[in-house]
Structures are given as structure tokens and as C-alpha cells.
Amino acid sequence: MAPSHTPLLSLQNAARTLAFAVGLGLAAPALAAGQITVGVGDNILGLDPTDLNDSVSLSASRLFFQGLYGFDRDLKLVPVLAEKTDVNADSTQYTVHLRKDVKFHDGTPFNAEAVKINYDRLRDPANHLKRQSLLEAIDKVEVVDEFTVRLVLKAPSGVLLNYLAHSGASILSPKAIAQYGKDVSRNPVGTGPFVFTSWATDNLKAVRNPNYWRKGRPHLDAVTIRSVGESGARLALLRSGEAQFIFPLPQETVQVVEKDSRLAIDTTPSIVTQYVALNTQKKPFDDVRVRQALNYAIDKTAFIKVVYNGFGVPQDAPVAPGIAYYSKQGIWPYDPAKAKQLLAEAGYPNGFETEIWNFSNTLNNRASQFLQQQLGAVGVKLKLNPLEAGVATTRLWGAKTPEEAEVRMFFGSWAPSTGDADWALRPLLASRSFPPALYNISYFKDAEVDAELQKGFATADAGQRKAAYDRIQKLVWEKTPWIFLSVNTLVAGRDKRLTGLTQMPDTSLTYEDAVLQ
Template structure:
């Protein structure tokens, strides 16, 4: 609460010096369409970000990915590390007028687990939830955990009105009811998601009338909207457009270091990509430094491990240095001296298409012929979910991930763990699975680092993906806008939003 008082005071001081806040309607241009507004069942960060206009979690991350209280005021941990006692703010209401309390939190978490929603794995170590008082929840874990609070700080863990969950069932994904600054207004599929200011927000008056997330796939169109004032925030400035923004005194670039890793998942259940030599060949044939320079204009750096270098327990691995001769030799040893054909499933936004074309050209040098199949983002990930239904296909899948819990576990388990929710390689390694389980439980920091170093080494050596880059993200915004931030995990944080003169 001290942090919140500080933020409110800072906002008041800023308004007094820069001019009175302007009530208005904020537009955020996003490059992809939204799939769901149920954060518990969201598979991509964008969906959680948009839903986050209506929802709040018990805790949240600041722009350094540090955990800070939100709906909760704090927590205590038992000496054995298995019991967490979480204290909640009092007097908060959901948008439908029902009470936010410990019983509502218990209902949310148990509903997520019972219905096996996409993010329920974040709660897999929980044995039981106990309501001790209206403002106190006890969480009993199966095993001690070093990352439980980080797990429930993940942006998917927003609190939904239990009454709304009962009323809407699965349709809660298009009827969000939370405690946040904004109340859901309407969703035009593939186009816009709109919210109105919450007139009864528990932290005080909301300073804008509403916020709209508008899907605009083409980077040039996003820029035009920002320049004309039709949008106040764009979450991904194409590298070539930074100079245009810098020349306009009404808007600005803001560069954010991220923990967003990029790669191309190789379907390891297909007979071609099941061969480790093929996977290594493709990594040696991909010039990561050139990719970062040409496609990202320097707004990215080659991955040096399966996780970004600014994430906990990072361990640098031996580089797959660009080497066409070695790549060709490995393909020959694997039984493909004349290359092969495969399909590349890609997103249809500007940057993803440029990336896909770069990969296509790179692999052509070793006689690997790629057919690019672009889809809008929602359809792209929906297609990815079907890979397990017909795993024989020679599919390369445009993928990426950020650890939105800020932990190495969440950077690795969904991608390299058997059955992981974003394991589009259909990769399975028993040793990695065992180490992932051990890594969640160990309390000693040195032992934890050793375990996650091992996992990184194993995943790097197996190479179920073509490792590419880690992002440096540049966002574009109106100089009048405050309260919206782009966080290192790739999420858009909608805070105390305001427009000022």
C-alpha cells in the first residue's frame, strides 16, 4: 500500500506541474487479434494484457519484474516452506457488485485447477486452499516451493468474479468481470476490444473515459495512427520507423530490454526433425547475428542459451556459429544430401513475415525448401495446438516465449517439458522433466542454479528448435500519455492511465 500511496502522490504532483489530466479515450494499437479474455485460459501474453484492463491479481510485477502487492497486502511463509498465508485488501468489489474476498480467491484457483485451464500448471504444487478469514487465505503446498508467489503473480492469475464464472461458464472468455480500473464494453472479433472506466474503482477515480485495444497488423498503419493521434500507444515499433517517431515532437520511442526469447520450433515427431543432426544443421545454417541486424535492425541479440541472458540462472552455451559447410555435412550424415521440403507456419504481421522470409532464404542455402503459411496470430496458435493431432507433418513453427512469472522454471517448463503448453516441438526428454520437477522444489540457491544450468545445456544440445534472438523492444507512445508500460516479459501493463497537457 505504501507503493500505491507513493504512485498516487507522484501522479498528483505530475498533474500539478504538467497540466490538468484530460479525460479521454485511449487507443492501443496491437499487431495481433485477441483469442480470449479469460486470463486463466490464455496461451499468449497479448490476451492476458488486454484482459488485464479488467482484471487484477493478488500481486503484480513492476517494470523490473519485481513482485509488489496488488489485491493482496502481503504474505507470510511457514518455516518448512509449505504454507503461505496471504492477506488481502478489504472492501473491494468486482464489477458486478459482488465482494472480493478470500473465498473468491479460493474459488478462482480451484476453478482453474478443476477445469484444467491452460495456466492451471502454475498451481500444480497446491494441496489445498483454506479461508481463514474474509481477508486471509492459507495455501498449503504439496512440496516446498521457491517460486510460488511468482507463479501467482503471473499475468494469467487475475481474479474473476465467482458469480460471473457461474453465470457465464465458458463464455466468461468474452464477458470479463474483474476488479480492475476498466469495465468490459464490447469485443468485435479480429478488430477491437473496448473497456469503459470503472466508476467504483477501489483505488479512486479513473482518469480516462475508456481504453480500446485495436488490432492493426501492418506496422506502417500503426505508425500512421500514432502520428495522427488516432492511437496513443503502439507496442512494437518496426526498427525502420524509429527515426520517424524521433522526428515528431508529439510522440516518442521508449526502448525496453526484455526477457522475450524467439525461436522456430521443429516438430520432433516428424521423421526428419526427429534426427538430431538435422536440427543441428538447421541451427548452423541460420545466421543469428545477421538476423538480428537485418530483420530487427539491431533491436535484438542472438540467444546464447534456451533462456534470455537477463533471466535468473542464465548459463551461456557454446554458439551454433554460422557454418554452411558443417550444416551440409550434418544433413548428408542424416541421410538428406539433397535437402528436403518443409512448411513454416508463421504469423502474418510485418516483423514475423520478414523473419520467415529470412529463414526461408537461409535454409535454401542447404537445399531445405520452405513453404511459408502465414496466419493471423490467433489462428497461428490455434493451428499450433493441432500439431499433436497429426504429429507426422514436417512443420516449423514460429514461436517465442517470455517467463511472465520472472522465473527460469517458467522460461523452460512450458517449452521443453513433456506436454508443455507451448512445446510446439512436441519435444520430450525424461532427464529434463526430472530436473524441472527438482528445480521447483529445491530451496538452496546454488543447487537451484546447478539444476537450471543442466536443463539449459540439455535443451541446447538437443536443439528441438532453431534458436534465434532475444528482443530489445521499442514501443511508441504519445508524450501526453502516462500509466501504460511495456514490461520485460512482453506484457502491456495498464496502470493509472492518464493524458496530460
């Protein structure tokens, strides 16, 4: 990488983090038996998985909640609270047979009625739950008997079980829903391996569920999740022994951690795409030439090296390679001269001024600084506006109409936790997905993309789905509602005494097999 591509501020921050890490003491404190602390990069915003749209909060909710299905580390579908599902010939009815040995943390029995209450609650538009669209295909939920529920669909679907496996379709205690109402987000009661004890914004505590249906699990007695946005401070927790697992690990400190005999590096191929959403209904981003120019203006390889220390690959399609129906498009080349040419053709020969938002943490801030420097080289003056996660969420999804939207550019990421192209694309690109309904903060609207998304969603035929998603990805790649950046490798730091804590490709953590030796 040429030195001119390296933001000076980023290198200074990296050097300070390294110096801080090296200067820490090496003695590991004694740990209480079976108790761990996990350091994460953002605040937890809530604990009702049906009403969350950020990965950190959804990951935390997995301590307490489960769905009918889930995924293994390779994103293969596995039954959890379901034992099996029968699907009729035209894929319009799913008859789910439930486990019979499960209770919620409050002693309420898990059964078909509990599933119906949860799914009807999530499907009801009046509840304004953020994960409502996961069950959009369902027309009605029928209780067949105590441990059998039938899902009747509006149209054939070959992907419904993937949506039921998403954390947003987790099952809450019906008693807790009735008791706490909207406050259920602060009083999580599920069937999961851990039981809630307390939560402040930066500190969540849970203890072992003594009545967990998976006998012999979990192995840990207690888990604390601490939110620490500054990378150096998060690393300090690991180095001092105050935390036994941290994510994300500052990539520039990997070599430091590797030299510590007490610690290990965990890397996981991800399905997380990093991109900049461009508000296509606001000038100058309503002009496709401007959007394409910004894609030419960014050196993706340098971006990955500077921001993520090389842990990732340039994005070559709107979805990550690990997603079903991924269709490779190539990589937008780094060509500043072409970028300037397109800006001039669009009427901006001297560039323009605009603003970029991001959830404020060390890596996101560094990414925006890099983008600021690269875009500045083609005349685009970028004002940086890092926002605390709660503020960003309110401002991004608070607008009721595209006209009200303040966002111009937003650096973020997307982890499609169903493993399927529909959830990788529809929430971000369908015209029905504008905030506050879903996450199309580019306010991208294209009739052909909408039509193909509907085709892919409303069929169980794999060939038809592939054709639809191939066409969508080609159109989106050409029309550039985003600056396409990278698909990253997840990097975490771990105390070697801790094993079995699994990081999934969507960044979420699973705790029930974790062991502290």
C-alpha cells in the same frame, strides 16, 4: 551485414512502410479528454486470463483483472490483491492476507472465498483451462477467515508467488463465473482499473472503474485497443493521431518517428525469446544433426538487423538474461559449411523440403522470409505458411497426440511472465507439456531434462534450483529442439501527450498510471 544476407522482399516492404509513413499528414487531431487508443499487432483471442496463451490477449486482460501479486517494471514481485504472505519453515504452506477494501466490477466483494473459487476452478483438470499448470504445486486451498486464505502445497516451492503474479492466475468475479460459464471470456469482470464495455475481434473498449480500490487511479477515462496486423497501417494510426500508442513499432521506421516532434520512441529490454520450434518426433527433425545444422545455417546478427532493425541480441541460452537462473551457453555460430556437413551426415546431402508456420503479421512474416532464404542456401527448401492467430492456435494446440500434430516448424516467441526459469522452460520442454496441455510444440522428450525440471520445480532451495536449471539449459542447447534466434528489445511508438503507460519486459502493458495531457 553482407548484402547477400538481406531478403529483397523485406527491404521492399520496409521501403513501402517508410514511404507511407512519410507521406502522412502531420496535424494531430484534438483528443477527447482522457481517452486513448492503443494499436497492437495481433488479434485479441479472448479475455479470460486463465484460458489464454498469447501475449496480446493476456496484456488486454490486464485492463480488467488483477492477481494476488504482480510485478514492477524490473520484474520485482509486488503485492496487489494480497497485503502479505506468511510461508512456513519448509515452504509447503502459504498463508495469504488479503486486501479488505476491494470489490469486483459487478459489486461482488473480493475475499478469501473468491480466491478459493478461482483457484479451485483453475486447478480442476475438467475445466481444461490453459493456465492450469500455474497452480500445479497447490494441493488444496483453505479459507481461514474472510480475508485470509491458506495454500497447501504438494511439495516445497520457493517460486509459488511468482506464479500467483502471472496474469493467468488473475482473480475473476465468482458471480460472473457462475453467470456466464464458458462465455466469461467475452464478459470480463475483475477488480482492475477499467470496466469492460465491448469487444469485437479487432476492437476492445473499456472505461474507467469509478470504484477502483487504488484511490486516484486510473487517470484515463477510456481505453480502446485496436488490432492491426499490418505494420504500415499501425504506424499510420500513430502518425495521424488516431492512436496514442502502438506496439510493436516497425523498427525500420524508428528514424521517421524520431523526426516527428509530436511522437516519442519507447524501448524496453525484454525477456522475450524468438525461436523456431522443430517437431523432434517427425522426420527429418528427429535427428539432432539436422536440428544442429539449422542452427549453424542462420546468421543471428543478420536476422536481428533485417527483421528487427538491430533491436535485439543473439540468443545465447534457452532463456533470456533477465530470467532468474539464466545460464549463458554461448551463441550458435553462423557456419553454412558445417550445416551442409551435418545434413549430409544425417542422410540429406541435397537438403530437404519442409514447411514453417507463424502467426501472420508483418514482422513474423518477414522473419519467416529471412529463414527461408538462409536455409535455402544449405539446401533446405522452406514453404511459408503464415496463419491468422486464431487458426494457428487451433492447429498448434488442437492435436491430442504427437502423432496427430501437423506442425513441422513454427516461428514464435515466449515471454515467461513469472520471471523464473521454471516457467521459461517447463511449459516448452517437459514431456508432460505436449499440446493440448501446454506449449511443447517441439514435442521434445528427454528423461534427464524431465528429471531436472522436476527437481527445480519441487524445491525451495536456491542452490538446488540453480544446479537443475544450469544442467537443463546445457542439455537443451546441445540437443537443439529449437533454432535459437534472438532476445529482442521492445520498441513502441507513443504520442508525447501520453505518459505513464508502462510496457513490461514480457510485452504486456499497464494502464492505471497512464496520463493524457
